[in-house]
Amino acid sequence: MSTWIIALLSVVYLGILFFLAAWAEKKKVRSKSLINNPLIYALSLAIYCSAWTFYGSVGQVSTGGMSFLTVYLGPTLVMILAWGFVRKMIRIAKIHHITNIADFISTRFGKDNRLGQIITLISVFAGIPYIGLQLKAISQSFDLITHSTPEGTFYQDPSFLLFIALTLFILVLGPRKFDSSEKHEGMIFAIGIESIIKLIAFLAVGFILTYYFQEGWSSIVDQASIAPISLKNQGGYGNWFIQLVICSVSFLFLPRVFHVAVVEINEEENLKQASWIFPLYMVLINLFVLPLGYAGYTYLHSSGLNPDLYVLGLPLHFSSTTLAVIVYIGGFSAATGMVIMETIAISSMISNNLFMPLLLQRKAFVERNQEKLGSIIHNLRRLFIVIIIGMAYAHYRINENFVNLVSIGMTSFLIVAQFAPSTILGLYWKNGTRLGALSGILVGFLICCALLLLPSLGISVDNFRIPGFNPINNAGYWSLSLNTFAFISVSILTKQSAKEANQAYLFVNVFEYTQSLEDATLWRGKAKLKDLKNALAGFMGKLKAETNLKQFAALHQISLQETYADPRIVNNTEKMLAGFVGSTSARLIISAIAKEENIGVSEVVDLLQKSRDLQQSNLNLRKLDAQKNEFLTTVTHEIRSPITSIRSLSEIMVDHEDIDPEDRKKFLETIIQESDRLSRLVNQVLDLEKLDAGKQKFKLEAILLEEVIEKAAQNFIAIAKQNQVNLLIDVSQKRTQRKVIGDFEKLVQVVINLISNAIKNVEPGIGRITVRLKESATHICVEIEDNGIGIDPKFHDQIFEKFKQVDNPNRKIESSGLGLSISKKIVEHLQGSIHVQSSLGQGALFLIKLPIE
Amino acid sequence: MRILIADDEPAILMSLDFLMRKEGHQVYVARDGEEAIQLIEKELPEVIILDIMMPKIDGYGVCSQAKALSPSYLPKIIFISAKIADSDIERGYQAGADLYVPKPFSNRDLLKKVHELNLQS
Numbered sequence: 001m002s003t004w005i006i007a008l009l010s011v012v013y014l015g016i017l018f019f020l021a022a023w024a025e026k027k028k029v030r031s032k033s034l035i036n037n038p039l040i041y042a043l044s045l046a047i048y049c050s051a052w053t054f055y056g057s058v059g060q061v062s063t064g065g066m067s068f069l070t071v072y073l074g075p076t077l078v079m080i081l082a083w084g085f086v087r088k089m090i091r092i093a094k095i096h097h098i099t100n101i102a103d104f105i106s107t108r109f110g111k112d113n114r115l116g117q118i119i120t121l122i123s124v125f126a127g128i129p130y131i132g133l134q135l136k137a138i139s140q141s142f143d144l145i146t147h148s149t150p151e152g153t154f155y156q157d158p159s160f161l162l163f164i165a166l167t168l169f170i171l172v173l174g175p176r177k178f179d180s181s182e183k184h185e186g187m188i189f190a191i192g193i194e195s196i197i198k199l200i201a202f203l204a205v206g207f208i209l210t211y212y213f214q215e216g217w218s219s220i221v222d223q224a225s226i227a228p229i230s231l232k233n234q235g236g237y238g239n240w241f242i243q244l245v246i247c248s249v250s251f252l253f254l255p256r257v258f259h260v261a262v263v264e265i266n267e268e269e270n271l272k273q274a275s276w277i278f279p280l281y282m283v284l285i286n287l288f289v290l291p292l293g294y295a296g297y298t299y300l301h302s303s304g305l306n307p308d309l310y311v312l313g314l315p316l317h318f319s320s321t322t323l324a325v326i327v328y329i330g331g332f333s334a335a336t337g338m339v340i341m342e343t344i345a346i347s348s349m350i351s352n353n354l355f356m357p358l359l360l361q362r363k364a365f366v367e368r369n370q371e372k373l374g375s376i377i378h379n380l381r382r383l384f385i386v387i388i389i390g391m392a393y394a395h396y397r398i399n400e401n402f403v404n405l406v407s408i409g410m411t412s413f414l415i416v417a418q419f420a421p422s423t424i425l426g427l428y429w430k431n432g433t434r435l436g437a438l439s440g441i442l443v444g445f446l447i448c449c450a451l452l453l454l455p456s457l458g459i460s461v462d463n464f465r466i467p468g469f470n471p472i473n474n475a476g477y478w479s480l481s482l483n484t485f486a487f488i489s490v491s492i493l494t495k496q497s498a499k500e501a502n503q504a505y506l507f508v509n510v511f512e513y514t515q516s517l518e519d520a521t522l523w524r525g526k527a528k529l530k531d532l533k534n535a536l537a538g539f540m541g542k543l544k545a546e547t548n549l550k551q552f553a554a555l556h557q558i559s560l561q562e563t564y565a566d567p568r569i570v571n572n573t574e575k576m577l578a579g580f581v582g583s584t585s586a587r588l589i590i591s592a593i594a595k596e597e598n599i600g601v602s603e604v605v606d607l608l609q610k611s612r613d614l615q616q617s618n619l620n621l622r623k624l625d626a627q628k629n630e631f632l633t634t635v636t637h638e639i640r641s642p643i644t645s646i647r648s649l650s651e652i653m654v655d656h657e658d659i660d661p662e663d664r665k666k667f668l669e670t671i672i673q674e675s676d677r678l679s680r681l682v683n684q685v686l687d688l689e690k691l692d693a694g695k696q697k698f699k700l701e702a703i704l705l706e707e708v709i710e711k712a713a714q715n716f717i718a719i720a721k722q723n724q725v726n727l728l729i730d731v732s733q734k735r736t737q738r739k740v741i742g743d744f745e746k747l748v749q750v751v752i753n754l755i756s757n758a759i760k761n762v763e764p765g766i767g768r769i770t771v772r773l774k775e776s777a778t779h780i781c782v783e784i785e786d787n788g789i790g791i792d793p794k795f796h797d798q799i800f801e802k803f804k805q806v807d808n809p810n811r812k813i814e815s816s817g818l819g820l821s822i823s824k825k826i827v828e829h830l831q832g833s834i835h836v837q838s839s840l841g842q843g844a845l846f847l848i849k850l851p852i853e
Numbered sequence: 854m855r856i857l858i859a860d861d862e863p864a865i866l867m868s869l870d871f872l873m874r875k876e877g878h879q880v881y882v883a884r885d886g887e888e889a890i891q892l893i894e895k896e897l898p899e900v901i902i903l904d905i906m907m908p909k910i911d912g913y914g915v916c917s918q919a920k921a922l923s924p925s926y927l928p929k930i931i932f933i934s935a936k937i938a939d940s941d942i943e944r945g946y947q948a949g950a951d952l953y954v955p956k957p958f959s960n961r962d963l964l965k966k967v968h969e970l971n972l973q974s
Binding site for chain 2: 637638640642644645649652656663667670
């Protein structure tokens with residue numbers, strides 16, 4: 001295909017991406033986020049699959065068999081099995097306003113700047129060749145599809161122009177000015193789209209090549225038996241295992257993955273579903289790696305084409321231009337996605353962790369440019385992005401024909417994997433120290449460099465070579481184990497500073513204190529309000545800084561008139577600054593402004609505890625308030641019914657003087673009944689309130705429950721007859737004369753409540769209610785049993801709550817819904833208990849158990 | 854006119870029954886939602902006065918079932934309820950009520966409103 005068509009296509013592709021990103025940003029402004037959902041989150045995680053995946057894994061299968069799978073299996077396992085760990089990282093990053101991996105680790109170990117610098121340098125060291133790899137993939141695929149051979153100087157290379165377009169794209173959408181969140185709505189949306197494109201492209205080429213140009217899987221397997229590709233693990237299971245470990249632990253520490261997974265996530269909830277969507281993506285994108293590898297070997301091995309380009313070479317071999325273009329765009333999207341996110345993440349690390357601390361040391365410069373610090377950083381970040389891409393390009397040109405995609409990728413993985421031991425252990429083990437982390441990471445990194453670089457300088461490392469391991473896995477084995485060992489042993493041998501201990505405590509216990517951490521002030525000291533304001537203004541502009549301060553002060557009712565700032569303001573300022581410059585640099589800025597005192601861990605725990613207790617009691621109060629409101633609504637509602645009848649019936653009698661005397665009598669009787677109901681209700685409400693408040697007076701004496709039951713039953717003789725209910729009082733035979741302590745009248749009330757409930761629940765004619773007494777060594781139990789409609793066991797707890805009436809189709813006598821609630825309170829006040837045994841249609845048995853005197 | 858009144862409070866049922874008869878309407882009364890629906894299906898009353906909180910099927914349920922009965926059957930529906938919050942009233946109208954009368958109500962008012970409603974149709 002002609003060079004300019006492909007170049008134009010690539011630029012148009014970037015243009016569309018840019019348009020989509022800008023559109024998403026615009027939507028976000030209208031507060032409708034396109035990326036705040038599990039799908040886009042999972043797709044953005046697929047940024048893990050770079051050009052190395054797109055082109056490299058097919059290359060690897062045709063040279064190295066199944067070992068390519070570890071690269072996918074690792075992150076898949078992390079998302080499925082280490083889900084809780086990812087969530088912990090996300091939570092911590094959110095609370096501490098962490099913006100990159102260097103920030104994350106250095107914040108854990110006492111906001112130590114030096115650690116952040118080392119991590120940044122190592123990340124750059126690992127990242128640049130990796131970005132170079134992507135540029136190489138773009139360039140090679142470009143050359144292959146356009147049939148051109150690069151010649152002349154670099155600026156005559158057409159793919160060089162593509163890199164410039166890409167760089168511009170990143171510069172426009174990348175670094176944020178005056179925004180502390182480090183969130184790139186549009187960019188993430190674009191990345192999500194790119195993930196879809198690369199998946200579709202890969203599936204398309206796989207499917208068409210397998211089923212259209214050949215006769216499905218079986219024919220490929222036949223060919224494979226001729227091809228000397230071994231499905232067997234080359235190098236044995238030891239290799240496989242080490243490679244799996246490297247791919248798993250490095251996943252989250254790749255700067256771009258950390259950025260999308262931890263920094264850009266909108267809601268923690270999205271992680272839950274992403275933990276299966278992402279693995280699914282990984283399965284899909286691997287579906288056709290094997291057939292493509294075999295087919296590539298069969299058709300292209302003899303042509304001498306680099307196996308990494310088989311994916312693109314195959315459609316060209318079959319002269320399918322459209323498919324080749326699709327593949328090219330898929331690969332282009334895989335490469336650009338990686339380059340975009342990686343450069344943004346690394347530039348943020350360089351500026352926050354490497355450059356800012358240096359800049360801040362030059363006090364004179366800072367003071368002179370206080371107003372412009374935000375813009376300076378903004379421009380510096382852009383500069384860093386250009387430098388990073390430039391270095392990556394240089395790296396790729398220099399090493400052009402030197403290594404294949406996979407080995408650079410794996411080396412990169414291995415290097416960032418060195419961050420894993422101290423970070424993973426550091427999130428669960430409080431005693432991990434700064435020096436431990438520093439030594440672990442340095443030891444691991446140096447071992448990697450030694451084992452991988454020395455051979456190329458002609459120095460043999462065979463003495464350290466474990467038989468059967470390939471060089472990268474060998475280095476992985478030694479570096480990761482000694483890294484872990486160094487971290488643990490140095491941590492045990494060294495002591496934490498107060499600051500370190502605080503951070504360790506906050507990281508390890510993040511879930512316990514999430515809310516408290518947002519509120520509690522873990523700072524003590526003095527800082528001038530004016531200085532804080534100026535520091536903030538430097539990054540977000542004077543106006544925004546001032547509004548922000550005012551809002552915060554108003555929210556927390558802090559006066560802004562004092563010379564020295566409230567500790568909460570200092571805390572908040574540091575958090576805001578952390579969004580711009582990372583938490584270690586924010587710490588530096590604040591400590592330059594403020595004189596602070598150290599707070600010990602026990603004090604931190606104490607402060608957090610207090611803040612949490614306050615929240616708890618606040619929560620309880622709110623709950624109580626809601627209950628009270630509900631109660632009030634229900635009471636007024638219950639009162640409305642009798643008032644309605646009384647009003648309506650009285651009005652009838654006023655308006656209709658000619659009313660039939662029988663009707664008049666019926667109406668007046670109803671009015672009296674309803675008035676009684678009303679006063680009963682009011683009394684019950686008052687009773688309940690008194691019982692709730694513990695103000696109800698109990699006249700305690702030794703009483704015979706037989707007498708209580710007899711007195712209560714007297715009220716029902718007439719009613720039972722009227723309702724055709726057989727009320728059986730079965731207590732006289734077993735008089736033991738043992739008494740309970742109680743208030744006679746109140747207990748009578750309880751029994752009345754229960755009998756009247758029973759009458760409501762039985763069918764006239766066949767209804768039977770039995771009241772019995774039973775005795776144990778310590779208690780006497782009143783049993784009231786009916787053969788009515790019964791109560792569904794799921795309501796058994798509810799019926800004792802205020803106004804909880806279970807829907808009863810036979811409701812004949814009005815009940816307030818307070819009887820059982822009052823009964824329960826009375827019985828419990830007398831150290832007794834009340835229960836129900838029943839199921840639907842089986843009648844009900846209420847048991848009142850009271851202790852014997 | 855034929856009116857159905859459904860309420861689980863016997864006293865309210867008694868007074869509304871008397872009131873509507875005096876006005877010359879033919880009245881059917883129901884003690885719960887199920888009974889109400891049976892009567893509606895059988896008698897197709899022109900006006901349905903419904904309490905909201907009733908056993909078995911609540912007023913909203915009765916209302917929607919009555920409206921779904923047949924396209925040609927268009928009863929006027931009046932809710933009478935002790936639920937008097939704005940949100941409750943709004944919900945009543947959303948459920949398809951023609952009128953929402955909070956309890957307690959004045960007989961004269963209610964009659965006037967029923968009359969007006971009748972004129973509209």
